[in-house]
Amino acid sequence: MRVTVVGGGASGCFTAVLAARAGAEVTLLEKNEKTGKKLFITGKGRCNLTADLPPREFLEGVVRGEKFLRSAVWSFPPESTKKFFEDMGVPLVTERGNRVFPASGKSSDIIRALDRALKESGVRVMLGCEVKSVRRSEQDFEAVLADGREIKSDILVIATGGMSYPSTGSTGDGYAFARSFGHSVVKPVPSLARLFVAEDITSLNGISLKNVELSASLPDGGSFSRFGEMLFAGRGLSGPVALTLSARLNRTSSARLSLDLKPALSREKLNARILRDFAERKNADLKNVTRALLPERLNLYVLKRAGLSAEEKVNSVTREERARLVETVKNLTFTFTGVAPFEEAVVTSGGVELKELTPKCGSRLADGLYFVGEVTDADAYTGGYNLQIAFSTAWAAADDIAARMRKQGRAD
Ligand SMILES: Cc1cc2nc3c(=O)[nH]c(=O)nc-3n(C[C@H](O)[C@H](O)[C@H](O)COP(=O)(O)OP(=O)(O)OC[C@H]3O[C@@H](n4cnc5c(N)ncnc54)[C@H](O)[C@@H]3O)c2cc1C
Incomplete structure (x- = not known):
């Protein structure tokens, strides 16, 4: 199964890795010259990658989308995020307020671990590739790049983030992609500013x-x-x-x-x-x-x-x-x-309407389309919650993609 992921931030990289580990043929499209540009500046350069809490308490830190996120967070809680990075060889520490950081204090360790996981799982990473539009033809999804190339796939995952700190590449492109498939977008406004x-x-x-x-x-x-x-x-x-x-x-x-x-x-x-x-x-x-x-x-x-x-x-x-x-x-x-304004907001509140998504982040309007991370209308307080939302929603989408592949395997 061919999967295209648009956006190489936390949620996009994570979806790509998990889908590829499940056996999908994954292409990751990122407009910057490197992945994880925003990740680099998280937690003042230290990356507070999750909040070390059981799911119920974690969900209390969610501002919008608590109900929508329940299934994803219970299935892939903060503990699973910690295990993923520890298994990738990144020692972690938990500080005051349940905030989890790489022990080195360097966000680059998290980016490096994700990049290595992308490589090891065989994801085709295409950098400097800005997606201008997305559409569905008879058979395939098509992501149209700025240079006119079309990347075709069976599954399309939008992981373009919100609009905060637009200098990192998060310029709200995913909202236009969502609308082009008939999705509603809850007005994006700056949060944590x-x-x-x-x-x-x-x-x-x-x-x-x-x-x-x-x-x-x-x-x-x-x-x-x-x-x-x-x-x-x-x-x-x-x-x-x-x-x-x-x-x-x-x-x-x-x-x-x-x-x-x-x-x-x-x-x-x-x-x-x-x-x-x-x-x-x-x-x-x-x-x-x-x-x-x-x-x-x-x-x-x-x-x-x-x-x-x-x-x-x-x-x-x-x-x-x-x-x-x-x-x-x-x-x-x-x-x-x-x-x-967005230029200094840590996250974007608003985004793709959650009622139009399944708990596995799949579109209820276009089969095979997914939205993960900050592009959705889910956000939380500071303290590692927003990155955990990126990881949990990525897990949910990848798990659904894996289930599709199993179903397809049985049908073949
Ligand atoms: C200063 C700052 C500090 C933060 N600190 C923390 C923290 O310590 N802990 C925490 O939990 N959260 C933190 N956050 C929030 C957290 O970084 C985000 O919620 C999270 O990164 C969202 O991940 P994402 O993958 O959904 O989106 P993003 O990380 O925004 O990634 C989206 C990616 O998509 C790419 N993209 C966009 N449009 C296109 C296109 N058309 N074609 C190709 N690629 C495209 C972008 O270039 C970008 O790389 C912080 C945010 C900021 C701004």
């Missing part, structure tokens, strides 16, 4: 915070909150808690954000602590006392937002002013204006 805010926060650029809680209230009454690390970056909020919230805010244009800078302290406890600090240094400037609570630049920003003078002597701060300070530390509000 900075949250832009209306307030001028440029003075806070680069400040990173630990143990804070960021909450979002949506106009429809919905709300989400996350506890952990956050970073002020340019005119946006970044870091794990902000990126996680972006996955929930990327289909809305307005929301109220609230940052609790001291979530471990109730308002009463925070007030008591401030009172204590004030009593110890009655004649000090306010900013020099509150400096114990917050990083320097954030301290000044919070005082300003609370409408307090940084130079005011502590002994002249009124009860009402102190209440405003407590409130600002516990509830520093921002007006959300949108998620940063």
Whole structure:
């Protein structure tokens, strides 16, 4: 059985290897001069290849497509991904937050293992081959290359990724391919990216915070909150808690954000602590006392937002002013204006409509067509989840292709 896989990222390489191991004659078409260009930059160059969790807990990290992914993730869970790479000779380590990395700390080890697996399983890898269109003739699928060549096959797997970091080759081509077969595409929007805010926060650029809680209230009454690390970056909020919230805010244009800078302290406890600090240094400037609570630049920003003078002597701060300070530390509000663009988004939310796919990632509209990885309308939080989605969906498609071959073998 001839299989063409379009896209040499995580999902495409993995599908190609597994289908070839099952006995298919596989051609992998990648427009870049090498495979895994995006893989190289994952996990800040270290490649967080999965989240070391049992399937049920893993699925809790999925934002869109949890139900669709259940079968693929239960059949090919994080444990199987780890085993695949360990069997390929890549030692792995699991770090805080169940994040799995190659022990070397180099994403290139993962790419090299996939390239070796492609070679060993006999996949024909065609680099520098951009697919311009795909179609179905009487007998075959045809992938038409930029130079006009046509690659014919019995099975066509679209693994072209989403639209984030388009410089890596993921430019959303798969959506047009899907539409050409009559598939619907859920509007792709950036996810896991900075949250832009209306307030001028440029003075806070680069400040990173630990143990804070960021909450979002949506106009429809919905709300989400996350506890952990956050970073002020340019005119946006970044870091794990902000990126996680972006996955929930990327289909809305307005929301109220609230940052609790001291979530471990109730308002009463925070007030008591401030009172204590004030009593110890009655004649000090306010900013020099509150400096114990917050990083320097954030301290000044919070005082300003609370409408307090940084130079005011502590002994002249009124009860009402102190209440405003407590409130600002516990509830520093921002007006959300949108998620940063695809150029800096870790993943794309949206893609090929999941209702039109079988749990094995096969098209319900065109027999023999498959969609795997980020091109589908499935995405998850940071932490190795998105690469695991690529591997699990690749496994599902390859397993279905193998079943077809067994069926065909019996019929011959
Ligand atoms: C900066 C960054 C860091 C990340 N870190 C992590 C992480 O640590 N852990 C994690 O789980 N996830 C991470 N992700 C997300 C993860 O990389 C993706 O979800 C995953 O790579 C998707 O795999 P894919 O194979 O579906 O698509 P891609 O990796 O995007 O691969 C698609 C491939 O298809 C090729 N292609 C596209 N169109 C055509 C065409 N017309 N013809 C031929 N080839 C084509 C592209 O060139 C590309 O090589 C990160 C993403 C980014 C941007």
